[in-house]
Amino acid sequence: GIQVEQSPPDLILQEGANSTLRCNFSDSVNNLQWFHQNPWGQLINLFYIPSGTKQNGRLSATTVATERYSLLYISSSQTTDSGVYFCAVAWGSGTYKYIFGTGTRLKVLA
């Protein structure tokens, strides 16, 4: 099966700092999404980004499908950005399935 690895596994930032989270995948994928899981377990969809670059406020994401990685940029981090960030890739043929990455646990300090 496909392997989806995220780095770093843990990240601590001071409020206002910038960061880059990485998602590497071992096979070709149909789609890719980034999620933020809040402390209550709810998964918030951040980006649907099978390729290219998108921006939404302080967040942006880039996927280079041919090189099998995606990056999530967080600028001017805030304490509310804390939580776990996951990438998930749609993989397989026919009814493809979504496989989650290992996650990056982010803590932003005031």
Added chain:
Amino acid sequence: GAVVSQHPSRVICKSGTSVKIECRSLDFQATTMFWYRQFPKQSLMLMATSNEGSKATYEQGVEKDKFLINHASLTLSTLTVTSAHPEDSSFYICSARQTALGKLFFGSGTQLSVL
């Protein structure tokens, strides 16, 4: 955005009982839904893919007789944990794929505690 409703949000049951979790797509049709399990401080592990009107496809290592999945309509999928045991205690999350856009939307999860 699209809304996926999952109920109950929390359930505590005795060992040996069965628990049913519902997942509904409220404002779109979902021919495909996915069920995940998440243990504390771990990632989401795909349990099964549920297609409307057909049998679910289970991932390797997931007991299909213990985790019964029914996807009877384009907006509803259910997961029944049969004869639950303490080791089944976990956070279960459903998701629905919005066919038109291909995006995945998630329910709010169910915390299952088996005593």
